[in-house]
Amino acid sequence: MTQSLTLKGRDLFWPPADELTEATERIRARLGDWPPTHAPWRICLTAPDEPNGGDLIVIADAQQHGAQMARWLTQGAGVIEAAENKATLHLGGEKYGLEGHLAEDWIAALAAFLDCGFDPHDALVLALAWRDGDETRADDAFPSDLAHFPRVTGLPAAPAQPFARCPPKLxxxxxxxxxxxxxxxxxxxxxxxxxxxxxxxxxxxxxxxxxxxxxxxxxxxxxxxxxxxxxxxxxxxxxxxxxxxxxxxxxxxxxxxxxxxxxxxxxxxxxxxxxxxxxxxxxxxxxxxxxxxxxxxxxxxxxxxxxxxxxxxxxxxxxxxxxxxxxxxxxxxxxxxxxxxxxxxxxxxxxxxxxxxxxxxxxxxxx
Missing domain, CATH: 3.20.20.70 (Aldolase class I)
Structure with a gap:
């Protein structure tokens, strides 16, 4: 088990959520011994009165929160729009769109990967690669099956043919x-x-x-x-x-x-x-x-x-x-x-x- 598990003393969620914290601890304990993050990330299921640069506010529909969302982003918070197996992170003037599986534990997984030190867009990728119960299947439950990973949305079309191959080990x-x-x-x-x-x-x-x-x-x-x-x-x-x-x-x-x-x-x-x-x-x-x-x-x-x-x-x-x-x-x-x-x-x-x-x-x- 990781020696850097210090989640209990941190404000992981807003509003505070004991069940989510317990799920996060359970997942985090199976991800390996990563140095603890020093970033004050907090996942907000309800928007706080005064969001800050460590808040990631989860919403279902950006169109319903247009003016609020602009204010949150101006205040330095990030916004995750998540619905129907899609998740889009708005943060720091960038937009990261993903399409994939949203497990029931995806928010707890997101908190666990943030605690491992991954930036929010990479932590969100890993959260969408997570499957409920992964933490029960092995001591090392870190996602390693590419078939489970989401795809990036909003990209220009790839060329009709793949690029020419080069030697597998250069x-x-x-x-x-x-x-x-x-x-x-x-x-x-x-x-x-x-x-x-x-x-x-x-x-x-x-x-x-x-x-x-x-x-x-x-x-x-x-x-x-x-x-x-x-x-x-x-x-x-x-x-x-x-x-x-x-x-x-x-x-x-x-x-x-x-x-x-x-x-x-x-x-x-x-x-x-x-x-x-x-x-x-x-x-x-x-x-x-x-x-x-x-x-x-x-x-x-x-x-x-x-x-x-x-x-x-x-x-x-x-x-x-x-x-x-x-x-x-x-x-x-x-x-x-x-x-x-x-x-x-x-x-x-x-x-x-x-x-x-x-x-x-x-x-x-x-x-």
Whole structure:
């Protein structure tokens, strides 16, 4: 049983609900030993007089609460609209729509997953993946059957055909800033790399860089992905592109899929994983596993415990890439989760001897 179960001393529900609290404690005790959350989440079945930033107010119909809902959101509260096997979270100016099974214990499950430290949109995903009685079936009742998970609503249509497949285990995956680096690293024998060039300007230079990367990949039988610049990658006939969550709403995914270009998508939790799966990508990146200085991350580091859960859920469904703060020291622990690929940045580009660094990193995949 978890050693961090401290629910009895907390204000979990409004109005106070002993039966819900007992159900939450029962579920929480079977989810594993997660560090207790420091966020003051409170699930409100009736709207409090003065909601705050820790309140998640559950309603059945947003249209009946239009003016009130706008006020609640302005005051920093979140609103969960739940009815007929659908749940939509409104929080922080974002809308997270889900369609799936609402168990009788879904609210207690939501409170338990919030206590495990999951952000509300991910906790809601897990609550909809919960089935009544799951806590009686095993010591570890954490949802791990993808068939039980909800689907994300309101997404643009996926391309008519899935994206081209890539190897199930991509191995070492350096993310590199220039074509010079790409040419150098594929020359070391690395078979999967990514060009992450932050600027698209000047355009002619960008196109030359991508063309060099594509040529280097073909010369060394390596899989070269291009980060963000999908138009230039499509024009150059790149092996693959890597996009962020926001890019699926603007990139021409159908054109990329029709051209046979592989697609990798970044994710930062369960909700974004489900969103990525909708588009049937070639791989899904899971991160950031550890703190990283290479880019500003939208979420706190995921850690190895969450990474292991993600791998357990998605292994065999789609190739997975762990990313964020990974170096030679932590790489064995990352691979111990079962993930078949790890992306690295500074472990190569800031190494005193990049060739030796690559060799040491590759050895971790064979141990």
């Amino acid at each position: 191995g070492l995956y350096p993310v590199l800033p220039t074509a010079d680096w790409v040419e150098r690293v594929v020359g070391f024998g690395v078979k999967t790399v990514q060009l992450r060039r932050k600027s698209a300007e000047p355009v002619d230079e960008l196109k030359r860089e991508i063309a060099r990367c594509v040529a280097a990949g073909r010369a060394h039988d390596a899989q070269v992905f291009i980060n963000d610049h999908w138009r230039a990658a499509l024009e150059a006939g790149a092996y693959g592109v890597h996009l962020g969550q926001e890019d699926v709403h603007t990139a021409d995914l159908s054109a990329l899929a029709a051209a046979g270009i592989r697609l990798g998508l970044s994710t930062h939790g369960f909700y974004e994983m489900l969103k990525a799966l909708h588009f049937r990508p070639s791989y899904i990146a899971l991160g950031a596993v550890f703190p990283t200085t290479t880019k500003v991350m939208p979420t706190a580091p995921q850690g190895l415990r969450r990474l292991a859960r993600y791998v357990r859920l998605l292994d065999g469904v789609v190739p997975l890439v762990a990313i964020g703060g990974i170096d030679r020291q932590v790489l064995p622990d990352v691979l111990a989760t079962g993930v078949g690929c790890a992306a690295v940045v500074r472990a190569v580009t800031e190494a005193a001897d990049p060739a030796a660094a690559v060799s040491a990193l590759q050895q971790a995949f064979t141990q």
